[in-house]
Amino acid sequence: MAPITTIEHLGQFDGQEVTLRGWLYNLRESGKLLFPIFRDGTGQVQGVMFKKAVSEELFESVKSLTQESSVIVTGKVRAEKRAPGGFELDLLNVEVMQRVPEDSPYPISLKDHGVEFLMEHRHLWLRSPRQVAILRIRSEIERAMHDFFYEHDFTRADPPILTPAACEGTSTLFPVDYFDDQAYLTQSGQLYMEAAAMALGKVYSFGPTFRAEKSKTRRHLTEFWMVEPEVAYATLEDIMKLAEDFISFIVARVLETRRHELGVLGRDVALLENIKAPFPRLSYDEAAAMLNEGFAKGELENAFEYGNDFGSPDETYISSKFDRPVMIHRYPAAVKAFYMEPDPNDLTKALCVDVLAPEGYGEVIGGSQRMGDYTKLLERIHQHELPEEAFQWYLDLRKFGGVPHSGFGMGLERAVAWICKLDHVRETIPFPRMLHKMYP
Ligand code: 4AD
Ligand code: MG
Numbered sequence: 001m002a003p004i005t006t007i008e009h010l011g012q013f014d015g016q017e018v019t020l021r022g023w024l025y026n027l028r029e030s031g032k033l034l035f036p037i038f039r040d041g042t043g044q045v046q047g048v049m050f051k052k053a054v055s056e057e058l059f060e061s062v063k064s065l066t067q068e069s070s071v072i073v074t075g076k077v078r079a080e081k082r083a084p085g086g087f088e089l090d091l092l093n094v095e096v097m098q099r100v101p102e103d104s105p106y107p108i109s110l111k112d113h114g115v116e117f118l119m120e121h122r123h124l125w126l127r128s129p130r131q132v133a134i135l136r137i138r139s140e141i142e143r144a145m146h147d148f149f150y151e152h153d154f155t156r157a158d159p160p161i162l163t164p165a166a167c168e169g170t171s172t173l174f175p176v177d178y179f180d181d182q183a184y185l186t187q188s189g190q191l192y193m194e195a196a197a198m199a200l201g202k203v204y205s206f207g208p209t210f211r212a213e214k215s216k217t218r219r220h221l222t223e224f225w226m227v228e229p230e231v232a233y234a235t236l237e238d239i240m241k242l243a244e245d246f247i248s249f250i251v252a253r254v255l256e257t258r259r260h261e262l263g264v265l266g267r268d269v270a271l272l273e274n275i276k277a278p279f280p281r282l283s284y285d286e287a288a289a290m291l292n293e294g295f296a297k298g299e300l301e302n303a304f305e306y307g308n309d310f311g312s313p314d315e316t317y318i319s320s321k322f323d324r325p326v327m328i329h330r331y332p333a334a335v336k337a338f339y340m341e342p343d344p345n346d347l348t349k350a351l352c353v354d355v356l357a358p359e360g361y362g363e364v365i366g367g368s369q370r371m372g373d374y375t376k377l378l379e380r381i382h383q384h385e386l387p388e389e390a391f392q393w394y395l396d397l398r399k400f401g402g403v404p405h406s407g408f409g410m411g412l413e414r415a416v417a418w419i420c421k422l423d424h425v426r427e428t429i430p431f432p433r434m435l436h437k438m439y440p
Helices: 007-013 056-063 115-120 129-151 190-200 236-257 259-264 269-273 284-296 312-319 374-383 388-396 412-420
Strands: 017-030 033-039 044-050 070-079 087-098 175-178 181-185 202-210 223-232 281-283 326-329 346-350 352-357 362-369 405-411
Touching (some): 007 017, 007 044, 007 087, 017 056, 033 056, 033 087, 056 087, 129 236, 129 259, 129 412, 190 202, 190 388, 223 236, 236 259, 236 269, 236 326, 236 362, 236 405, 284 312, 284 326, 352 405, 405 412
Parallel strands (some): 281 326
Antiparallel strands (some): 017 033, 017 070, 033 044, 070 087, 175 181, 202 223
């Protein structure tokens, strides 16, 4: 019996017989030769079948094989410099598990399909080499995230998904019936992670978060995955350092282990190789001045109004001036969430940071130092018209051993879109949830 392996590990079996389990991707024929291309989720390999070397029945079975039929393949591995993975398989047997019927072919052929059609067939679109490459990079980023935090002595703690109140503003909440109460799907685990940080010091969470965003942009999902570290005794400065080390670590890991997949996507890796801490830092005021200058030079269509949050053309403009992520800190408190600590040097500003990815990808991380003072926090809760009862436990954290503390959240899909250089976040997650989009 030939050992069972996967395409990415064929190199360990040069000259030997192996068994692969996968699907037919494509089939070429040339006289007495068949060249089926198989895929198994780890890569693709071309098989070679000589008419004379196998039974007529087997040859005909492979010759009529349809795209995406499932197959168990046995063959001898042969190094082949011209092959994309470096190896070919001289086929000895192909056992067909399920043959896709000739009269009802796999809907996604190898020609181009429109995005609309592909989105409706997302359950099958996932199998295409591009989507496989993206999901393998996504998975590697997740692994890198966990490795980074464990290496830095963080404890993972999982915040709830059903919550009684808003974290990031009341306009993007998804309501859920909770017996006789109203609950919401979480927008961020942060508030709970603050409690966990007071218990454990350095914590992080990773889980799905929800925003009923009515915006139909290439950066917005209604369900996305956020990784959120929270650190007791940390200041804004400390988590800015953490954020740049974190991003640099993740990019370095993808370059190390997923170069092949970046190649499948045609990603310019030289641009990723620049991504090393320290990252440039700009205050909100400096960034605003840059936007004014850009407008004066005619490089920006619209003038920036001081005091506003940055729009995506603004973010794109700022990040286009740098070859690595930019950290913009100290935004006006008025445009940010209720829980941020004011800057002692200018009480109208918040001790917060947004990290903007290069190449026009915009904000990938949002973080801040959290409000330390009980009375001021209560005031903010009132100002933002949040229900005080639901925040009693959160206020308690300022009453029982309060300490300066800070954290941030990174949207995984935004990071994947940037690292893979995708046009839209819809390809970064197996089954995207967007405005008016829930199927499949
Ligand atoms: O900037 P945000 O709203 O920050 C928070 O939720 C904080 N409570 C995080 C924290 O400090 N622990 O969201 C954080 C990140 C954004 O920078 C962005 O990458 C991503 O989450 N994000 C989205 N990603 C996809 N679709 C959306 N609708 C997103 N909204 C935010
Ligand atoms: Mg933000």
